[in-house]
Structures are given as structure tokens and as C-alpha cells.
Amino acid sequence: MNPSEDPRLDVWAGHLERREQPEPLDPGTPPAADLDPVERDALDSVARRLADEALWSGPPPELRARLLAQAGREQTDAVPPTRTGHRPVRRWLLVAAAAAVVSVGGAVLWPRGPATEFALAGTAAAPAASATAELTPKSAGLAIQLHITGLRPAPDGTYYAAWLRGPDGVVPVGSFHWRKGGIPIDLWSGVTSDRYPELFVTLQSETAGPGPSDIVVLDGRTGP
């Protein structure tokens, strides 16, 4: 990053270099000297926002279905929203437009892919924990997003690992520590959930071997 190129970028991104190197990278270049205090405050405010959980968490996947179900109930209960005098929009036009809606957060918005959602329950090792998992087949594998609540941060020296299990064995799909929590956990699998239908999360010691530990904290299945 060249600090003199755009002082605003240095306010937002310059902390990365400063973290790497305690001494100033280039003491001769005042990175934000030409920013007035008001602008500097605004930039700092955005930087604080970028470190805020509110920016990085998201609604649980089941909320969409719940919202649409509620809207459907209201329509069938003959309490539709106030209509305008506009002629109805042709269905094909609506579908075509919606299909063009951009991707947000790496997920196709509408229409959605053949995603599968299911719940994971906390075990005796983490009775307050629960999660929902969203599995979406992608060209590179199976994208798994976990929305977790009630799980304690992994203690120092440990971490959480997620696994898929089936008749052919256990496959790791990713790890996380959950020390800040609040955001969906993105995992990837190279095996399919029809052959590996059980998804579970274990607490692992950093010094232990590569296999799943006996401390299972969340467990769920994609099918019956």
C-alpha cells in the first residue's frame, strides 16, 4: 500500500501494515496529514463499523422461508396488502428480472440453488448450543454454512472442527474457534451429503492428532 496514493485507504487498510511492523513503515510520509478532522472522524467511524459484528453477521437461513410463509398466510387469509391500480406484472418478466439479481455474500439470491437446510443440536458437552446448516452444491464442492448460537468460544489451545460422516468414514470440512462468534461459519466439503449425511462438530486440542476428538458439541443429519 502506498500511503500517499489515497490517504483514505491508509486510514482503513494501513493498520494491517502497522500490525505487521511495530515501527512506522515510512516515517517520512504522513499518511493522513491532508485529511481534515471531520473527514478523519468519518473514516474512523467506518473503520469501527468494519470491526462490528453487526456488519458481518446475517439473518439465519430459515428466516427467509418463515417470512414467505407468513406472507403466504396473510394472502390466503384474505388480508392482502393494499393493491394499486397497476396492471399485474407478467410472471415471466418478474422471473427474468429476479434471475438477474446480483449475488450477495457469495450466495445466489433468487432463484436459489438446491440448498438443503437442517438443524444441529447441542450435545451433553454443549447443551446450550444449536445451529442450522445450509448445504449448497457448488461447482467446486459442497458449500456448508453454519449459523451457530449458544456455543462457547474454544478455549486457548483448542478449536472446533466440523466433519461429515457416512458409511465410508469421516471427512473434515473445516475448523473455527468461535472466539468472537456472531457470524456464519463457511465450510467446504469435497464429498456429497447423500453419502455423508451426518454433520457434527468437535472440540479439538491443537496438540492432538488429525482425527475427530470424542468431544462432540453439535450433531445433525441431512436426512431421516
Added chain:
Amino acid sequence: MAPSGEPDAPTGSGTGLDPSVVDAFRAGDAGALAAVYDRYARAVWSVAMTVLRDRALAEDATQETFLRAWRAAATFEPGRPLAPWLLTVARRTAVDVLRRESRPTQGGHTGEQDVVVQLPGLEQAWEAWEVRLALDALPDDERAIIRMSHFEEMTHREIAEALDVPVGTVKSRSHRGHRRLAASLAHLVKGGDR
């Protein structure tokens, strides 16, 4: 920096919906409600979390925001951008949830007093909304690095190890991502036309 009145949208931070989808939403079409949700759910959620600081309450507020907007969509003026109107609904709904949750319990006691609730201002809600839309508009790889650097507080080296890419790649993606953010959010800061 406070927005001057209602924030004007669409801003540089993201694309709006196709006008035909907005028209269908105004007409009460549930399919259009899904499209509006898919486009703005994360931004509405960010506003709700900014106001409420609680996932369960934010969930209630997010659902209620879209239902309120959908029920009242016919009152939405045609030709206007949907985003600022939806932001207003989102903030009001979150504030309503906050007030509801702050109310004294209904326990038969007398002389209940009004509870003073510290309400986050429109400025904070607007900023959360705009930054979230700007993040949503970033390519996945750039957004991931910005998340890891700001939220996870990781260094370039740590990010490179986590993603198994060279440090130079992390730096260039970080630079591109921050540059895009700066362009998208120029309207939030003075001198945005720089």
C-alpha cells in the same frame, strides 16, 4: 456524518432492484417480496443488530421489517428508489422492538413509568446500511480479506497462511477491496470526490 434528511439512493454502494421487481412488490407479489428480501436482508439485519445488539431480537425485527414494508408497499411512491424507504422501515421497526423489549413487565404492579431508551440515531443506521451494501457488492475474495483484517484482526501474514496464498496476493486483494469500498462509500465522508 449525518445524512441530510432521508438518504438518497441508490447510492454508489450497490445496485438497486429491477424496476419490474419493485412494481411487483408494490402490487403485493410474494415472489417480489422474496427478491427484495434476498437483495436487502443483510442490510436490514445490520441495521437491526446496530439498534438491538441481540440476534434473537434482530431476527424478529428483520422479519417484521419486510412484512411491514410488503403490507405498506402500495404507499411507496413509484419511481422512487426502494432502498432508503426500506432503511426507514427497518430502523423504525428495530426501534419499536427495542421499546417493546425495554417496557416494564406486565406484572400487575401499578404506577409503571416510561422507560428511557437510548435510541441509535438515523446516522448510525444509515452508516451500517451503506457499509453493508458496499461490502455485499465486493467480490467474495476481497470481502473475505476485509472481514479477516477488520473483524478477525488478522495480519497480512496470518491471512495469507489462512487462505494459503502469497502475502503479495493478500496485499493486492486488500488494496483493491479497500479501494472499492472507498469509492462506494465516498458519499459518507467529506471529500468523497477526491
